[in-house]
Amino acid sequence: MSFTELFSTYFAYRFLVYIIWDTGEGAWKLFRLHPGFLSFLVLIRWTQLAIGLLQIEQLGRNVVPVVHAISRPESLSFLFFLCIVVLGSFHAYYVFPIKENTGTFSHVMNTFLKIFRLEILGDRQGHRVRGLG
Structure with missing residues (x-):
């Protein structure tokens, strides 16, 4: 969490510096040139909100067991297997010589x-x- 706090603080600071001292269009220049930064910043803040909401008893009591269940080795093995099946199906479909591929x-x-x-x-x-339906 400390990395996410540093990241969001740094880019929020840069954005405020652009807004306060930049008279031109440069306020959005960083985020226009690198839109992934803004997207990642938004994702980090929503993730931090979601983790913070787990402290509410009603929500945390129902969500934490689910997170615990999907982080077990058995669940991760199944997700790995599912990824292999999807990648294999994608590759099998992608080799068809059709224009959209x-x-x-x-x-x-x-x-x-x-x-x-x-x-x-x-x-x-x-x-x-x-060809599939």
Whole structure:
């Protein structure tokens, strides 16, 4: 948690310095050039809020056992197995020489997300995977 506090404090400080002393458009320059920093900062703050909410008895009593259960070696082994199955299915689908599978990195990610949505989320509606249904 100390790393996340340092990270969020540093970027919040940089942002305030830009806002107070910068007269031009530079207030968002850091985050425009590196949008991952802002995204990571937002994620850190929400995660810290979620961890802080675990201190509330009603919420913590119901959530902590679930976190304990999914962090056991048996659950992690199952998640590893599930990742292997999804990656194997993605690779098997990706080798088909169809137009939507070729191109840039975004094409690869779209193909992966199709397989992920089909296998993990059971979503067969929005984007139909060719040859599978």
